[in-house]
Amino acid sequence: MKEFNIDKIREDFPALKEYVYLNSSSISIMPLPVQESLKAFMNKIAYAGTVSFDEEAEIASVENTRSASARLFNCSEENIAITSSATEGLCQIAWALKPKGNIIVVDIEFPSGVTPWRRVAMETGAEIRFVNVKDKPADLFIDQIRDLMDEETSVVCVGHAQYSNGVRFDLKELAGLCHDNNTKCIIDATQSAGVVPIDVMDTDVDALVAGGYKWLCGPFGAAIVYIRESLKNEIEPVFVGWRSMKNPYIFDATRYEYNDGLRGYEYSTMSYSAGYALGESINYIMDLGIENIFKQAILVANYLMEKLDEMGLEILSPREESRRTGSVLVRFPGLDGEEVAKELTKRNVIVSPRFNATRFSCHFFNNYDDIDKAVAVLKDILEEMR
Numbered sequence: 145m146k147e148f149n150i151d152k153i154r155e156d157f158p159a160l161k162e163y164v165y166l167n168s169s170s171i172s173i174m175p176l177p178v179q180e181s182l183k184a185f186m187n188k189i190a191y192a193g194t195v196s197f198d199e200e201a202e203i204a205s206v207e208n209t210r211s212a213s214a215r216l217f218n219c220s221e222e223n224i225a226i227t228s229s230a231t232e233g234l235c236q237i238a239w240a241l242k243p244k245g246n247i248i249v250v251d252i253e254f255p256s257g258v259t260p261w262r263r264v265a266m267e268t269g270a271e272i273r274f275v276n277v278k279d280k281p282a283d284l285f286i287d288q289i290r291d292l293m294d295e296e297t298s299v300v301c302v303g304h305a306q307y308s309n310g311v312r313f314d315l316k317e318l319a320g321l322c323h324d325n326n327t328k329c330i331i332d333a334t335q336s337a338g339v340v341p342i343d344v345m346d347t348d349v350d351a352l353v354a355g356g357y358k359w360l361c362g363p364f365g366a367a368i369v370y371i372r373e374s375l376k377n378e379i380e381p382v383f384v385g386w387r388s389m390k391n392p393y394i395f396d397a398t399r400y401e402y403n404d405g406l407r408g409y410e411y412s413t414m415s416y417s418a419g420y421a422l423g424e425s426i427n428y429i430m431d432l433g434i435e436n437i438f439k440q441a442i443l444v445a446n447y448l449m450e451k452l453d454e455m456g457l458e459i460l461s462p463r464e465e466s467r468r469t470g471s472v473l474v475r476f477p478g479l480d481g482e483e484v485a486k487e488l489t490k491r492n493v494i495v496s497p498r499f500n501a502t503r504f505s506c507h508f509f510n511n512y513d514d515i516d517k518a519v520a521v522l523k524d525i526l527e528e529m530r
């Protein structure tokens with residue numbers, strides 16, 4: 145494991161000299177060593193095609209990421225697929241399960257956690273049940289899921305952490321509730337993977353997806369899908385193609401046998417450069433220690449919350465560290481929080497407008513100095529707008 149030295153880490157993110165970057169919930173910045181590996185990977189192929197990128201290299205580009213993902217989530221590589229996006233992973237799972245009965249989702253969920261189930265429900269007649277917390281997004285609790293659950297509940301699909309304010313479920317408790325009810329527990333960890341430690345074996349979730357370009361500091365075009373062994377054996381991939389097949393490089397259209405592990409869910413030529421770089425970024429994070437990363441993100445987010453409290457602002461993220469990530473959603477009474485976010489970004493404090501509020505996302509490369517700068521700019525903006 146590398147030393148967690150914040151000053152050294154910041155040197156890997158040159159953008160931090162120019163910007164106060166608090167936007168990892170949207171798109172993260174990529175560490176220099178990962179940028180360099182990505183460029184080298186792409187240049188080699190651009191220069192000489194298959195001379196450097198033969199079948200072995202094609203397989204290795206995703207296999208390395210598979211083992212990095214297994215390291216990230218503490219599971220076997222055989223339960224990991226590398227897809228092009230988190231949404232693709234959720235669609236694959238939703239169609240493979242094709243659930244009937246009712247499906248529980250959350251009204252503040254990122255749309256990709258809901259729309260695949262709604263589409264499947266059009267075929268199966270399943271009922272979609274929403275946990276409604278739009279008015280109080282920090283007050284999202286497992287009890288609300290329990291209240292909606294009955295013997296017909298086939299699936300609960302929720303974000304481990306919510307995209308708007310980082311409110312986070314205890315996965316072990318949630319999976320326990322689901323399994324006691326014979327319900328599948330499907331998790332979108334796009335807003336937590338890379339900042340919150342996740343152990344899929346210990347938590348016992350059925351399936352989990354995570355996009356790569358947010359807290360994992362990877363590129364667009366690659367995501368991770370985990371499906372537990374027992375569920376893997378119960379369902380079949382719905383979208384299949386040449387890469388889904390065992391020994392895909394035989395290119396024999398008369399054969400039909402799925403590739404090992406979850407490779408059957410990888411059906412076509414993907415952006416291998418993205419797949420490769422995601423593995424590099426996961427290893428960068430794991431080498432620093434995911435516990436250290438979580439600690440730093442929470443430390444900086446706590447400092448930000450303190451400052452926002454001093455200013456008397458309305459914080460829409462939970463207070464308990466066990467129920468959040470590095471994201472802090474804040475409203476400014478009497479002002480449009482989305483306008484404030486745009487103004488901050490114009491002044492090089494990079495944040496996002498969400499829910500009529502401003503979302504600040506603190507990651508492991510942020511420090512107190514970033515927060516002091518952001519708060520100073522925020523004070524100026526609020527004074528001008530009032």
Ligand SMILES: Cc1ncc(COP(=O)(O)O)c(C=O)c1O
Nearest residue numbers: 229230231254256307334335355
């Ligand atoms: C929780 C969550 N899931 C999924 C996505 C979309 O992921 P992708 O673009 O990889 O499909 C986002 C994007 O903001 C998200 O926040």
